[in-house]
Amino acid sequence: MIPVSEPDIGEKEIEYVDDAVRSGWVSSHGKYIDEFEKKFSEFIGTKYGLTVSNGTTALHLALSALGIKEGDEVIVPDLTFISPVNAVLYCNARPVLCDINSNNWCIDPENIERLITDKTKAIIVVHLYGNSADMDKIMEIADKHNLYVIEDTAESLGTTYKGKKLGSIGTIGCFSFYGNKTMTTGEGGFCTTNDKELYEKMLVLRDHGMTSKKRYWHEFIGYNYRMTNLQAALGVAQLERINYFIDKKHEIGKIYRERLKDMVTLHPEGADYNGTYWLYSILIDNEKKCDNLMDFLYRNGIDTRRFFYPVHTMPPYEKYSNDNYPVSTDIAKRGINLPSSVKLKEEEVNYVCDKIIEFLENKV
Ligand SMILES: *Cc1c(COP(=O)(O)O)cnc(C)c1O
Helix, strand or coil: CECCCCCCCCHHHHHHHHHHHHHCCCCCCCHHHHHHHHHHHHHHCCCEEEEECCHHHHHHHHHHHCCCCCCCEEEEECCCCCHHHHHHHHCCCEEEEECECCCCCCECHHHHHHHCCCCEEEEEEECHHHCCCCHHHHHHHHHHHCCEEEEECCCCCCCEECCEECCCCCCEEEEECECCCCCCCECCEEEEECCHHHHHHHHHHHECCECCCCCCCECCCCCECCCCHHHHHHHHHHHHCHHHHHHHHHHHHHHHHHHHCCCCECCCCCCCEECCCCCCEEECCCHHHHHHHHHHHHHCCECCEECCCCHHHCHHHHHHCCCCCHHHHHHHHHEEECCCCCCCCHHHHHHHHHHHHHHHCCCC
8 A cells, every 4th residue: 555654763763762762761851852852943043942742732731821711712723633623632722623715725814813802812824735824914814903823834845935934934843843843753752943932831841740840840821742752762763854754745746746737736836835745635516526535535545634634524523604706615525645755755756646547537
């Protein structure tokens, strides 16, 4: 089976993890944590950054440090992996679902302003499938209304918007290093920021709310959202190869683009951003054909994923539907994520294209 995404673990990863285990620093202190925090923040281009246990805790920690609480509203896109919506709910705040736009499949700034009330505190931007949201417009709206911007960059590690890495533009950037992401630490996450005060607040909340000056003295109700040194060792090794991973994603995207143009709606390309195709994705005419194509590919040894379901359609979240969602509703039905692992061989990507073309040309 050709997978949608699988990690590329090399000898360096094994060597560093082995070193971390042997050092005895197996919990959340150790040289790899320090090194990974420094190097990952440098890579993204922010002054500060801290490791956390996963991408969802990164989002919850960010919202907590910003003081998001009951009675507050946070605007989130209707087409997303569910984490950012849940993170808002963990704070007892209200997620306000916003439609996306068809240019980049991310939250549409045209819809954001209509949803702002005097309770709105923040916007969570989700950069979907390696794309970038329209950051200039979003930052302008946020400045005008005095809102925080959290960039959920779990799917767009390495994507640049007007030359800047995503995760360095908003108030806080959040990342995930789950096994299917562009780089992995097994489970893991990261928060980036240029704000020293927020950084320090996140450090305290990550570690049970304990003040750094006085052990066992808790000034806040915090969490244990720490990453281990073992995971960070994996992260340091993966980060050494991040540019190779990104180049590979571009090569894979190029093959799909060239071979499938004229056949399907291709993965969006941005004029303002250079995307990284976390999962190269296409849109098919309609839902039925989309399901049939996925079945056909599966029978030919090719795994694919359908897009996320629009958040407003799922039982726990229906009550947060307070707008219309024509674009997310349409795109969610017709979207397919294609195999996009950095380990894919050129022949495999071409085989996937052959099978898609065979299906669409009705030869089956
Ligand atoms: C993967 C992902 C997350 C969550 O990451 P975990 O590490 O699995 O908690 C959050 N947001 C988006 C958009 C994701 O794709």
